[in-house]
Amino acid sequence: MYYPREAQRDFHYTRKMIALILLLPLFMVLLFARKGALTYACISVARADTQAVIASISPHYSTQTVDYRFTPAGGELTLGTFVTQQVNDYHTGQHIAISYSRWLPTFSVRTELLADMAINLYVALAALAAMLGCLLVAAHAVRSLRRHQLEDRYY
Numbered sequence: 132m133y134y135p136r137e138a139q140r141d142f143h144y145t146r147k148m149i150a151l152i153l154l155l156p157l158f159m160v161l162l163f164a165r166k167g168a169l170t171y172a173c174i175s176v177a178r179a180d181t182q183a184v185i186a187s188i189s190p191h192y193s194t195q196t197v198d199y200r201f202t203p204a205g206g207e208l209t210l211g212t213f214v215t216q217q218v219n220d221y222h223t224g225q226h227i228a229i230s231y232s233r234w235l236p237t238f239s240v241r242t243e244l245l246a247d248m249a250i251n252l253y254v255a256l257a258a259l260a261a262m263l264g265c266l267l268v269a270a271h272a273v274r275s276l277r278r279h280q281l282e283d284r285y286y
Contacts, residue, residue, distance in 0.1 A: 140279055147272035150265040157265065161258040167251030170238045177233040179204060180242060182226045183211065190218065197221050201229060203236040211239045 183201035194216050202208055211229065215221070231239035240248065 143276040150269040157258045157262045164251045164255040167248045168255035171248040171252045173232040173238040179233045183229045185225045209236045
């Protein structure tokens with residue numbers, strides 16, 4: 132026999148479960164964009180530009196890891212690393228332009244790559260907003276389900 136209140140209860144359960152299941156892929160997207168988003172946000176808030184000196188180059192299959200060092204304004208020597216596919220474009224002792232955060236100098240990136248990192252921040256903020264939306268939908272569904280159960284006592 133069809134019972135309309137049972138259909139409403141199923142709707143609340145389904146809405147809660149879908150919202151909670153969506154949290155996992157959104158959290159994974161947030162994790163993928165995390166490092167670039169933090170770097171871009173920290174540098175954008177308190178940006179400073181300087182020249183860094185390439186300290187060492189470690190070649191790998193089709194890429195190379197470049198370690199550089201720089202001294203922030205009024206600070207101590209700071210190290211940074213980036214990976215590039217341009218194998219013969221860099222050499223030890225070469226100067227490169229970098230941007231870093233004055234507040235947290237460990238967040239540094241080559242200046243020409245800074246604009247490309249903005250998308251990481253937008254993706255991370257969108258994933259965070261979607262996660263918050265899913266949590267609000269789940270909380271509303273739990274509240275509605277609880278209210279529905281209390282009404283069932285007198286139905």
